[in-house]
Amino acid sequence: MMESLARTFQHELKKATKETYQTSIQSFLNLWSYEYDSFEHIPKEIEKHLYASDYAPLFHEE
Structure with missing residues (x-):
C-alpha cells in the first residue's frame, strides 16, 4: 500500500x-497520517517534495 500511495502522489505532483x-x-499527508498514524516511513523520494513545501517544519532532520 505504501508504494502505491507514493506512486499516486508522485503522479499527482506531476499534474x-x-x-x-x-x-x-x-x-497526501492527510491520507498518509490516516493510514499509518504517523509520518514515519515516508519514502525518501516523497520526503524531498515535502522539504520544498509549506510542511517542511514537520520533517526536520535530526
Whole structure:
C-alpha cells in the first residue's frame, strides 16, 4: 500500500500547478497520517517534495 500511495502522489505532483502543489501535499499527508498514524516511513523520494513545501517544519532532520 505504501508504494502505491507514493506512486499516486508522485503522479499527482506531476499534474499539479503552482496553485495546487501545496494542496496535493496536504492531501497526501492527510491520507498518509490516516493510514499509518504517523509520518514515519515516508519514502525518501516523497520526503524531498515535502522539504520544498509549506510542511517542511514537520520533517526536520535530526
